[in-house]
Amino acid sequence: MEQFDRHLFLILNSANSQSWDGIMYFMSMRAVWIPLYLAIVYWLARIYKRKFIILLLFILLSVVLADQLSGLIKDLVSRPRPCWETSIQGLVHTVRNHCGGSFGFVSSHAANSFNVAVLSLLLIRNRWYTLFILVWAAGVSYSRIYLGVHYPGDVIGGALLGTLIGWSVYRLFLIYDARKFQNRPEPST
Numbered sequence: 416m417e418q419f420d421r422h423l424f425l426i427l428n429s430a431n432s433q434s435w436d437g438i439m440y441f442m443s444m445r446a447v448w449i450p451l452y453l454a455i456v457y458w459l460a461r462i463y464k465r466k467f468i469i470l471l472l473f474i475l476l477s478v479v480l481a482d483q484l485s486g487l488i489k490d491l492v493s494r495p496r497p498c499w500e501t502s503i504q505g506l507v508h509t510v511r512n513h514c515g516g517s518f519g520f521v522s523s524h525a526a527n528s529f530n531v532a533v534l535s536l537l538l539i540r541n542r543w544y545t546l547f548i549l550v551w552a553a554g555v556s557y558s559r560i561y562l563g564v565h566y567p568g569d570v571i572g573g574a575l576l577g578t579l580i581g582w583s584v585y586r587l588f589l590i591y592d593a594r595k596f597q598n599r600p601e602p603s604t
Contacts, residue, residue: 416568420566421566427557427567428507428563429506429508431561437510440511442555443562448555455531469588473584473591476584476587477580480530480580485573485577488576489516489518492520494520496514497563498515519565519566519569521569522565522572524559524565525570526573526577527577528551529578529581530581531552531577532551534584536548537581537582538588552574
């Protein structure tokens, strides 16, 4: 499986060009995501009104879980990034000589972007938004392979982790919301 992952990485990473280098580097910059995140938060505030503050706590929980768990898994698995792998070092295309930390499994970018995508699409429930946010998350994830810092397996692992966290936090929010609503006294008439 590791051989296949390495082979697939080399195929995907070698499909590069100077014009795409800047685009993929830009897509991977976390600061670039801020306007999108603010737009999502604004949209959720408009939809959930009085529940928004509680929802924001659940969103923060999901962000912390995705980011911290992906980092913990990286340290536990200790799989070198392709750009640090000595056996393929001369074959790996990197942009701006950026490689990142030593370990790559799982991709934190993929975990974070798929966490945001899944949690927000479940909360927003709009077909066009769902399509957009999944394409965005996939694009961010692919950029990590393009930039030479993650194998496809790292990205798939991160995407699965982020998806699981987004879905789980959404389910927790629904449980919390149902219990809070259920324990509310009926308004008197």
